[in-house]
Amino acid sequence: MQQRAEASPQTMQSTAFGARRPVVYYTDSLIKSVLFLCALVSVFTTIAILTVLLVQSYFFFKEVSLVEFLTARQWTPLFAEKHFGILPLLSGTLLTSLIALLVSVPLGLAVAIYLSEYARRPVRKVIKPFLEILAGIPTIVYGYFALLTLTPLLQKFIPHLAGFNALSPGIVMGIMILPLVTSLSEDALRAVPDSLREGGFALGASKLQVSLSIVFPSALSGIMASIILALSRAVGETMIVAIAAGNLPQLTFNPLEPVSTMTAFIVQVSQGDTPYGSLAYNTIFAVAIALFVLTFILNMISFRIRKTFLAAGGG
């Protein structure tokens, strides 16, 4: 900003000499450089984070082999008898994320089809802001909602349900990612050209037939991309599972039992009294790297699907 202030008297001078073009030229190139620096910030941040993760997890993998990390079936780095198998955390992450998808995908697609194909404008104008609000609720609120409202409610129907469990945070996470699935899928559905709908209607197809057998398949790649993006969001979600899932790493796919996820474990260690630089401390970087790789792969898949979708003439 200071540079800019200094530059202005000069530019004023050159205007006085009647050379108007340089003024535009200097401010233009200055702004270009400033904007370029802003863009660099995001690049450097990414590189910096990756470097930290790699360096710190190097210390971890010096003591624990990658094979043990990926195949051992117990995760107890904070106990006296230490095991470093990420599988329990991975299973917890996948379990809660899959429950979230089971909730958000059918519901989200139904809402998306309704909004894109059926809802008249005034109705859409009312429903959309509510979805935005859903997306804006802090995840900590969702977390307490899962622990203090949903779990007791579910326990009335499922007596064996533990106080901390995978089911309740999974469902709440599904509600959290619902707006993501809905809005991206709706975009994909709306991008299907009306000429295809007309072609279907002209053959005597009903609205439901046109929606399900023409519009939906035409938007499928966009819808898949939205689902994978939502999955990636669920995998990375922290607060809800940290609060309501129980922080108990165990290799199970039973939704009624307490589990821990990769993110929840990182929270547990970061806020606890694990000594800096200890092996237990370094575990969080190894977990973070695994998490990073997982979400990175999901985002890449989503990105690629979206790209082929765009290339195929979708929206």
Next chain:
Amino acid sequence: MSFFKVETRNVSLYYGNTAALKNISLGVPENKVVAIIGPSGCGKSTYLRLFNRMNDMIDDVRVEGEVLLNGKNIYADGVRVEEVRKRVGMVFQKPNPFPKSIFENVAYGLRINGVTNKRYIEETVERALRQAALWDEVKDNLKKSALALSGGQQQRLCIARALAVEPSVVLMDEPSSALDPISNAKIEELIWELKKKYTILIVTHNMQQAARVSDWTAFFYLGELIEYAETKDLFTNPRNEKTQNYITGRFG
């Protein structure tokens, strides 16, 4: 009963308060081709879409008068719009094949009607593709995506798709305006063939095309039917001054 296959009687159509069609009475005899010509915005596409009630999908549209198909008003209470559309096929300005295989495009109309007999579907697809003069070009590639076809082939596929459900009337909304001259010629040839079995209404900007393919021609201007006559009469000896000005290229 009506003498005509399709007919409009004193039909007016309003978008909100604006009249897009004003009191139009026009009949099309069976197995004839009627061309609808006129400058852009004269209501000719809107008129065409009366016959399969495609205007229904636009909000705030009101239709007055009667639109008769085989003597029955298709805007009467209790008429199921899907049933109307099964009897009145439509081909659009831009080819709009579904992103499915060639076979599935043509079979679509049967499948949504709940037809499951595989043999019957295969026979119908072949018949429709032959009628649309596309069979020889695609018979070995029926599983290929329809989007891989050329524009002209896609348009003939859309014609086949419309014919597969055995309509008796076919509406064509500038069916070859987006195509190259050779594809255009093929479509025109096809219209001549199809006339034997179907009653055809075609909207076109191309007056040569209207002169070549149609038996009767209707000239629309600002939502009104200015002149309706046998094609050779309308083009050689127009009665109305506006028609004359339009076909000689003085406006429009």
